[in-house]
Amino acid sequence: MALQDISLRECWLTPRVTQLKQIYFRAMPEICVERPRLITRYSLEHGLFGRARISILEKARMYRYVLENRTPVVSHTCGYEKGMKRFEFVEDSLFAGSTTSKFKGVPLYPEFLALSLWPELWTMQSRASNPFQITEAEVKALNEEIFPHWIENTILELARKRALNGKPACRASEHNLLEFKLLQWLVFFLVSKPECISHTIPDFSKAIGVGLRAMIEEATARAAATSDSSQKEFYQAVAEVLEGVVSYSRRLADQAEAMARTEPDPVRKRELLDLAQVHRRVPEHPAQSFREGLTTVWICWTAIHLENPNIGMSLGRLDRVLWPLYRHDVETGVITVQDAVDLICCLWLKIGDHVPMIPETGEQLFGGTGSNQAITIGGVDRDGNDAVNDLTYVMLRATELMRLRDPNLNARYFPGVNSKGYLRRLCEVNITTGATPALHNDRAVIKALTSKHDTPEQARDYGVIGCVEPGSNGRSYGSSASILLNLTSALELTLFNGRHRHTGPDRLISFETGDPARFASFADFRTAFRKQTRWLIEQAVRLNELLGRVHQDFYPTPILSAFFEGPMDSGRDLIQGGAVINASAATIIGLADVADSLSALRRVVFQDKRVSFATLLDALQKDFEGHEALHKRLIDPEKTPKYGNDDADADATVTWIVDMLDQAFGEKVNYRGGRYRVGYWTMTNHAGFGRLMGATPNGRKAHENFTSGITPVSGVTPCLTKALNSVARQPAQCLSNGVALNLKYTPESGDPERMLDNFVASVEGYFDDRDGRTEGGMEIQFNVTTHDTFVDAVAHPENYPELLVRVSGYTAYFKDLNPQMQKEIIDRTEYLLSTGSMVFYKPFPIQQARD
């Protein structure tokens, strides 16, 4: 390590990056119709609509066609600002190319959920939440030329038809489509496959090291060598798409050269010629410089997003992958550290050049989300050695200076292997940015992954996917967001004997497990809860499996497969099980609320017999109106056990739940031959699901937010140390799809060094495994912004365009969140590090109107 100052305080934003950042924050997202237009045209010309299956080679030819025909944008020149007013600029980034044809684009994937935007085409420009710019010509193109062809061909519709087995919808019984009904009701679970699989990490080291030409030659040779027709087709498909990627980069070079010919400014002319030179070389050939390595990553990344929706696709351990090129260039004087920071800042802006398509109500569930492109730094290497290097600190500095939502930076820390100086720097960046990076405890994560049969080497080489999910870099096609299960619905089905208040008392949703008022003991209730939970899991998994098989027939992914370990050896696409690790995964919403509800039932109803079950149900139905004393008891941690207070019984309830869920999901084998894993991160779903659900036995009132991730319920855990102990006690092997522990620390301006000391101590304490007596917490993420700032940002969002927050997993701009989610963040338990105690604030009233 050559750095004298790991904080890199002498590195700043250059005028170039400052200007690019200003444009970035000024520009509103614009719908891009280029991709859907090209794939629709190709599908029509080649008869791909209405088929029973689309082969990987046909798909590959389609992607190559798109890559060869999409606009090669070297430098954007215009965008739209708030109020959808056009403005002009010159984008002089150090990288060419873009995810869409727009400066900040919304790519559309009509084969997935883009059609849900159809009703909004005329109004999305002026909607209250995160509007998208679209021209009248683009509306007409989508309405008349593009969307109509996909009506029968979206993944969800193809799956629905398959479930009906040829029967018309009007002749089908509800039983045929129960899983689809459950999905439509939205309160039980969500599955992400109608929208994407994405959520994985490709490996760029081969593309950087040998170049795409060598990869094409390898694929061609393998195709020639095999007699297996499906393998041959796979290898041919890989060669096709990689030729497309090379072609796109060459066209960028052509465009840069053409621009240089007419450029009057000699400095800009030189830059354009340099860009052209880089794109003539990579990604076709091995990268020879740090900049070329970054360009290879970037161009391959745009190609991956051409094929895979921009949701949760993650870049992995870039500080490992690019370290040799960085070291060479710095050591030989080709670049300075400032140059490297400059390059990383430009890359960060490019990575954030797109936002996911989200319809209006989606904003209520996932409001303010970016594409959640996680980048992982630090930790240990495959052999367990310290993997933190100078580039780790360069990336941290770029993140600190840029404060962007995307990419989502995640830092690994292995206690005892990585230095304390490194941990201190991670905490320092959290204080400066207020929200990033998220911190992951290598020891606990590696234990979780190896418990699911990843080898130690694979586990040590994990990267973070999407929000917080760990997966072996370039090996695990883990589909980490397959299922988002609302656990409180399982509780609801238990409380109301197979029925749900959202769907009405007359509709039996699952099956009857008995009137809880007649249960003799808490054990009876727990048994019923387990049965309802397992039933819910069964339905969610069945739908996920059906959708997975539809993906296999219609949505092979040759581009992504080319950048993975496994497919090239087996000759199988990722979707057919070609990866080394083939898990699927679920995440659970409402853990703390359900755990505290179970604890409350046991203590208040069955042990202390303060109220009868019938009275409790009546209180829930009436949202505690007329049951104020009971409500007071239920929310009082002194009277009712609460997770997050180092209370053995309450924490054991959480352990029982995570163990039960791990077993129930772990029994399931997916369509690729892997098993299901479980995690506890909720994005904004704890707010979205909360809005739909009635009061719960832990004293949460109807339509209030649930608690995020694995975090204890807000306001009932007065002591930071106890809260951390409760979470750290949970068994890592049951949390293999990652967790999000959301904490809020009060910024203390009086003695910043002391605050930093305390910050570091809190993380060390949480990660500590007490010599094997506990697991050590797996993940922790922070919001370090004052309560007053958040409150003011609600009233004056225009004054806080860059206010970054951690939601539950990803980072977001506070102004982009929906009012429910803003309230949830403001109301989160806040701790003063100097005392370790909770700071009390009155619950924030929800804001009805925005903008």
Add this chain to the structure above:
Amino acid sequence: MSFWPRVASWRPFRYLWPEQLGHRIARQGCRQLSDQLSGAATDAFVDLLLVGMQLFLRLWKPYRRNIKGFRGRYLFRTVDDRVRSGVVFDNERIMRHPNGIEDWDVRVSFKNVPALRSFLFSRDQDILSSLLRNEVEIDGNLNYVYKFAFMARDLGKELGLV
């Protein structure tokens, strides 16, 4: 001499062109629908909406492009079946079935008429919003509903209400 004054002076006469005339007639025919979109919605709302679509599809070419090559059979009903109406689109043609149809591609069941109106027209909501409130239930291909909702809002735009 500039062309601008001349073009401007011709503008009122454009309303005499057949297409514009068709648009005006269709708008006139949608008065009741306009009233129900901006005021209280009655049980007649669904039929008025479908009549409005029929008028514009027949009289206004740009609106007709919405169903070029499109075939779809819709049934709209309240959960108590008090309101029940069907519509079939068949490549630029529209056929209303005031008593509903049995062989639908998509069935939209709604709690009451205001719920359907909100489902299709509410300014800051989309279809999922009504589903969130459990006011509307859809059987069949959801994409047909997305398309219909666009057509409804496109009609609202022609009426100056979106």
